[in-house]
Amino acid sequence: MSLNPRQSGIYVAFALIVALFAVLTDGALLQPQNISNIVVQNSYILILAIGMILIIIAGHIDLSAGSVVAATGAVSAVLMVNMDLPWPLAVLITLLVGAAIGAFQGYWIAYFGIPAFIVTLAGMLVFRAVTLTVLGNQGIGPFPDAVRTLANGFTPGFLGNxxxxxxxxxxxxxxxxxxxxxxxxxxxxxxxxxxxxxxxxxxxxxxxxxxxxxxxxxxxxxxxxxxxxxxxxPYVLILLAALVVGYTLLTNRAVFGRHIYAIGGNKQAATLSGVKVKSVTFWIFVNMGVLAAIAGVIFAGRLNQAGPTAGINFELDAIAAAFIGGAAVQGGVGKVVGAITGGLIMAVINNGMSLIGAPSERVMLVKGLVLLAAVAYDIWTKRRAAGATT
Structure with missing residues (x-):
């Protein structure tokens, strides 16, 4: 039996965490409405985790994702509410704005050579300032019904029950x-x-x-x-499933996906092998900007307004989801499904501890320890594998 502990351990941990909170909450965790709430309430984090896992696989990091969510949500609100544009056109423009933000950061990282940590740290501040400027430091809403339905709605029962x-x-x-x-x-x-x-x-x-x-x-x-x-x-689950399938095919079957793994595994070897490292790096940050824009629209639609405090700490949750889901700190390792699983682990912890009435500081403590344990487990299995080959 072939069993990779680095890849399968996360799924075992997820099952154990779900079982634990199912017992602690007397089954409330697994009730239909609560499962639906977990999906809807964490959809934007899971979308960000998909983009974040690609960046981490390539050996980079993005600290600006939460601010980009806020900025693009603010842009969508201005377009839909203040300018009264049709919502499909407003969403398209918002996605283009997200792509432009990703291209701006990707240029400094890929072609100018500034480390992603520094560029996105600056972006976290810059795009938070953009959010406050666009919104005038106040919320804008309400959003059109179609956008609210995408964020909170459910498919109709076409064939009955x-x-x-x-x-x-x-x-x-x-x-x-x-x-x-x-x-x-x-x-x-x-x-x-x-x-x-x-x-x-x-x-x-x-x-x-x-x-x-x-x-x-x-x-x-x-x-x-x-x-x-x-x-x-939920409509967001359909969107999320489409993204997971698409990005799984991208990373597993497409040449571009293989190049991302090659860059994270050994950048110098990838360059010598003919991989266009700068171009790939640039486009994964463009992709992150687009996914952050999607998350921004969904989050604003769910709250029915774009607010100046939107997206705070979203990047930390997305990064934690990627690392808990099996991404390696050094890059070159990770899977889209693993990142989604990591995000769901965080979601179940949040939801389960809320159901049992745990205070917020205890939730943060548990989430921090889970993240630390996941990274420690990754390093331990890597050292164990290295020792077995020597």
Whole structure:
């Protein structure tokens, strides 16, 4: 059985944390409405985590993400509320503004050679100042119904509900989408296993392989059933799922994704191999700006206003999600699904401790210790692997 402790440990930890808080909250954590709340309330952090994991894999960091969320949210509010532009056009302009912010920072990092830590630290201050200037140090709202629906709404029940016995009714479309997602995931893994066998590569025994598919499938269907029992699929979950699939394909299958790993693994070797290091670095920061703009629109839409304090500490949560999810401090290691899992761990800790009435200082203490433990575990497994090869 092939088991990479650095990659699989995070999923085991996630399962244990969920089980712990399920017990501590007498099952309230896993209730349909609460699961839906966890997804909706943390969607913008998970979106930021996707962009952050790419930057960390490449060996950089972004401290400005929260300020960019605030700035782009402020721009969207001015466009939609003050200027009364149609919301699709306003969102498009906001995404372009996010891309421009990412390009501005990416230029100084990639082509001028200033460390990302310094550039984005400056950006954190600059774009917070931009936010205050754009908003006039006051909130702007309310947002159009379509934007609020994207941030807080749920898909309608197109085919009605189906009875699930003691569980009550559940939306048919949501259940069908869940089954389709499980089938696609299982088929993809089966094809990958068949390809490895074709190349005479080592694979897990069939019972182990089936177990690796069955356990995530059961967990996924449990979550889908709970969402279907509450108010169907949140729109932000559909958006997040599309982003996860797209960026997973980018990192695993696309040349650009391989170049990101190459740069983080060994920048000099990547340069000698013909990787356009400056260009790749530039574009991952442009991508971060776009994702921060998406998060900015969703966060502002959820609150129904853009405020001057929006996005504070969002970058820290996104960075923590990436490192808890298995990213290496030195770069070159990490997965999009791992970053999402890390973000969900933070979300479950926040939600679970809130349900049991824990004070905010205790929540911060636990989150800090979890982050420290995740990085320590990464370093320990790396040293262990290095010792085994010597």
């Amino acid at each position: 189906v009875g699930l016995g003691p569980l009550g009714g559940a939306d048919i479309v949501t259940l069908l989408l869940g089954l389709a997602a499980v089938a696609v995931a299982a088929t993809t893994q089966w094809r990958a296993r068949s390809a490895r066998i074709g190349y005479d590569q080592a694979v897990d025994p069939l019972p182990v392989f089936v177990l690796k598919i069955a356990v995530p499938a059961i967990v996924m269907m449990f979550v889908i059933v709970q969402l279907a029992r509450f108010r169907n699929l």
